[in-house]
Every structure is written in C-alpha cells, then in structure tokens.
Amino acid sequence: MTSTALSPEQVAEADTASLVAAARACDALSELLAARTAALTESRGRGRAGWHGIAADRAQLVLVLERGRLHAAAEQFQALASVLVRTAEELRPVRAEVRAVLAEARAAGCLVRGAEVSGGSGAGPLAARLAAALAAAGRADARCAAALAGSAGQARSGEGLDPAVGRSALLAAAALVGAGLPGPGSSPARVHDWWLHLDPDERRMLLRDQPQLIGSLDGVPAAVRDRANRTLLDQLLAYQSDALPNQGLLAIRDRLDRQRGASPPALLLSLGLEGQGRAVLSFGDPDRADRVCVYVPGMGTRLADVGGKDGDRALAVHDAAGAADPGARPGATAAMVWLGYDAPQSLAEVAADGRAAAGAAGYDRFVAGLRATHAGPPARITALGHSYGSLLVGLAARRPGGTGADGIVLIGSPGAGVSHASELGVDPARVWVGAAADDPVSSLLPGPPQSAAEAVGAVLTGALPPLRTPVPPVLQEHHRVWFGADPAAPAFGARRLPVDTGRGPGGGFTGAHSHYLDRGSGSLAAIGRIVAGKQP
Numbered sequence: 001m002t003s004t005a006l007s008p009e010q011v012a013e014a015d016t017a018s019l020v021a022a023a024r025a026c027d028a029l030s031e032l033l034a035a036r037t038a039a040l041t042e043s044r045g046r047g048r049a050g051w052h053g054i055a056a057d058r059a060q061l062v063l064v065l066e067r068g069r070l071h072a073a074a075e076q077f078q079a080l081a082s083v084l085v086r087t088a089e090e091l092r093p094v095r096a097e098v099r100a101v102l103a104e105a106r107a108a109g110c111l112v113r114g115a116e117v118s119g120g121s122g123a124g125p126l127a128a129r130l131a132a133a134l135a136a137a138g139r140a141d142a143r144c145a146a147a148l149a150g151s152a153g154q155a156r157s158g159e160g161l162d163p164a165v166g167r168s169a170l171l172a173a174a175a176l177v178g179a180g181l182p183g184p185g186s187s188p189a190r191v192h193d194w195w196l197h198l199d200p201d202e203r204r205m206l207l208r209d210q211p212q213l214i215g216s217l218d219g220v221p222a223a224v225r226d227r228a229n230r231t232l233l234d235q236l237l238a239y240q241s242d243a244l245p246n247q248g249l250l251a252i253r254d255r256l257d258r259q260r261g262a263s264p265p266a267l268l269l270s271l272g273l274e275g276q277g278r279a280v281l282s283f284g285d286p287d288r289a290d291r292v293c294v295y296v297p298g299m300g301t302r303l304a305d306v307g308g309k310d311g312d313r314a315l316a317v318h319d320a321a322g323a324a325d326p327g328a329r330p331g332a333t334a335a336m337v338w339l340g341y342d343a344p345q346s347l348a349e350v351a352a353d354g355r356a357a358a359g360a361a362g363y364d365r366f367v368a369g370l371r372a373t374h375a376g377p378p379a380r381i382t383a384l385g386h387s388y389g390s391l392l393v394g395l396a397a398r399r400p401g402g403t404g405a406d407g408i409v410l411i412g413s414p415g416a417g418v419s420h421a422s423e424l425g426v427d428p429a430r431v432w433v434g435a436a437a438d439d440p441v442s443s444l445l446p447g448p449p450q451s452a453a454e455a456v457g458a459v460l461t462g463a464l465p466p467l468r469t470p471v472p473p474v475l476q477e478h479h480r481v482w483f484g485a486d487p488a489a490p491a492f493g494a495r496r497l498p499v500d501t502g503r504g505p506g507g508g509f510t511g512a513h514s515h516y517l518d519r520g521s522g523s524l525a526a527i528g529r530i531v532a533g534k535q536p
Contacts, residue, residue, distance in 0.1 A: 080148070108123075181194075225270070295386070
C-alpha cells in the first residue's frame, strides 16, 4: 500500500498476510543480526585474552563499532516488525467493514464510486460507514508508510546504523504498543485521558519518533499536536516523492515560517496524506482561547489553500473578532481553517453530497477534541461553513450529538442538508446565514433536478438549467436550493447577516460568492462580532 488515497477495492483486498510475513522476515533478520552481534562480542573477548598493543587496541575499537552497528540494525528491524504487525491488526477489522458495506450496497442497488455511495435505499448511512472505514485504513496506511519511509531514509544516510537511532526506533515502537494507543473509534475524551496518564518519557518518545500517530489525534492538546505536525511536515518534505503533495506542504511550511514570532501564533493541528491531503491550521491556541471559530472551505479547496487563501480567511476572522472586542485579553480568540475532507474539485463532484457526508463525522470529532483539551471554562465555539463547506457543517450538525458548537454561520450556501435551522443542534437564534443577492450559489442557481439520473446527466453534459432571476429573499419564503431548503429563506428560521454585493472583480459569475471573508467587507465584520459573542 501507499500513503495516498485508498479506494474501497484496495482496502477490501488488503493483503494483511503479506504484512505479517514481512514482519516475520524482519524478526528473522533481527535475530540473525543479534547472533552476529553476539559472535563479535565473543571474538572481542577472545582477542583481549592474548593480543596486546596498538594494533590490538585498534582492532578492539573496530569490533566495538561494528557490534554497535549490527545491534542498531537489529533494533531497527525489530521496530519495523512491530509496526507491520500493528498495521495488519488495524487493517483486518477495517477490511471486513468495507467488504460488508460493498456487499450491502450491491444488495440495496446502490452505486459505489470511490468513497461515494448513491442511489438505492440506505445510501447515506452506507456512505458514512464507508467513509469512516476508508479514513481508518488511510490513517493506518499513512502511519506504516511514514515508518517505512523514515527507516529507508535512515538506511540511505547511514543513520540506521547509529546505535542511538536504532535504540530510539525500538523504544518508540515499544512505547506505541506499551502505551496502549487508543484504538480507532475512541472518543476524544478517552484519548485525552490516555495522554494525561502517559509518563513524560512515553510522551517524548511518541512526539519525537512517531509524530504521525499523535499529530492528528483528536483529544491530544493543541500545542503537542502542533509540535508533532511540524516534525511530520519536515520529515515529509525531506522525503522527496512524486506521490506527496509537495506544493501544499511547502505552502503550509511557508505560512508557519511567516507567522513565527507573530501574534497570533499559528498552530498546525492536523496534517495527513489521506485523500487529497488533510490539514488544520489555527491562528491562536484553541486550548486557551475564550472563543474559537472552525471554518470549513468549499469547492476547489486544495492542501495548498490551507497555507494560502483559506489561511488568509481564517486569520481575517481572528482579526475581525479581535476588532469587535478590543478590550479582550491577548489570546482570547482562535480561528482556524479545517480541511479534514476531500473538497469537490469539479461540477460532477459538487453536485452530490457524498464528500460532505464523508467529512461530517470528522468535523464533529475534531470539535469534540477541542472541547476535551480546553483549559478553563468552556470556549464559545462557532462553526463556519462556506459554500460546499456549509453543507458539511449542516450534515455534521444534524448527526447525533451535533458539532458541539455554540453557534453556526453559513455563507454562500447551496443548502445545509436540513429543512429548518432547528435541526442544526443549536438554538435557531444562533444560526446566521449570509447570502448576497449576486451570489450565484446561494441566490441564483436553480434547485436540484427531480431525479438522480437527471442530475448526473445535467452535470456530465453541461446542460444545467439556466440561472433563475434573482428574487428578493423576503419573497422566497419556502425557496429550495441544490441541497434542500434555502438557509437564507425566512421559512428556514435562521438569522440573516449583513453582506456586500458585487465584490467579484468586474461582477461576472462569481459575484460575491468568494468574498464573504474579504478584509473590509461587511460580512467579515459581522462574522467577527458573532465569534466575539456579540450581535452582528
């Protein structure tokens, strides 16, 4: 397996037996090297008995060095065996789940395309189960790939024969098993409890030697995740491969470098190679902030945008909240961009809710992690979704337990997947919607076709229905958009944000859609006031 996106077919056919066989081979090599180490130790003992002088001392030194190298190599192979066995153990139940979902989808007449399930009965729950299983497989695969890549790099550089490095690798693998890393599905509260009960040495080893295990683990403190992900980022950039999203990784590192020593500090709360790439970048420490905003971008977002335009937007929200409450203490606000899903990159992908549904559980879990690690009184958390990201926020909010946010802001929304604001898990008085009259997504696009076949055909042929004539929102009492009820319609029950119109360069199709979070805009100022706990 590789550390790139895994398909359902790849996971269903995952050859865990080969991983176990490779682990056995590593064990055998480790034992062979240990035997050679013992032989050298015996030779050194015999040599010391009857050979003296400068040449003898030099020979003894060579034997000591060679013994150390062999011992380091033995420990490296032993560590790899532990990683391979653990990966096989993690993949077995995930493989069984993917096979079960595929079988149930076939029986229900559903179409499975990549991570998306459509048509037939029960497509939504099956899609969620498939997404969760693929995410678990991706994490296990990425951890194993990172360990193998690190070992390969050490072998090429000669570091792997350094006794200290070999010992470190073995101890890290032992810590991983001995520390009882919470299994897939453990709640962030359980993860946080596990972290608190680790001894300092176990924490240091995991942070130093296994950053890919804890950098994206919801329930681990934000400052620790940041340190782990910075280490992982350096490792990934040092390991050159065409399979890595290097442009995105470089953009994130550039953003971190530019923010070094600045206020607010930038924290990298997640980094992964699953799918199109994963990252969460926070401006301000959410564990110590009084108010937190978790922003989800929409269609076209790539990993590089976390360090680029969407990082700019998260920082703009942070600054707007500060401007709305100038008397707040330093560090009172944290605002972040959350890219924990594969944002659609085309019209065909954006026409279905599969990608949003696949990311909804991860968003809920992430926010629950912020709750678990927060120091002091609970922070006020605002969930902010733009465009297709607003659909993800809506689907996350309607899940059991909801997002855990105190307020929800939807801007440029094609629909939130619910019929009324009361279904979003918060008081409708704390649901705000921004929809400019010249935003083609929230105000001009037609509602969905009457059938899935019509929708797919329209997208694939480019024969989307014509844009509708703008209608004043007050007259759109029960209007529907692509993903259900129009959040901006009065019947939805949300509150309207003040927004600007015509902010797109020269007008055009984009209109105001990409400009709600522009500095100087009325919508950004209003969102800042909401994040700060004030009226927009």
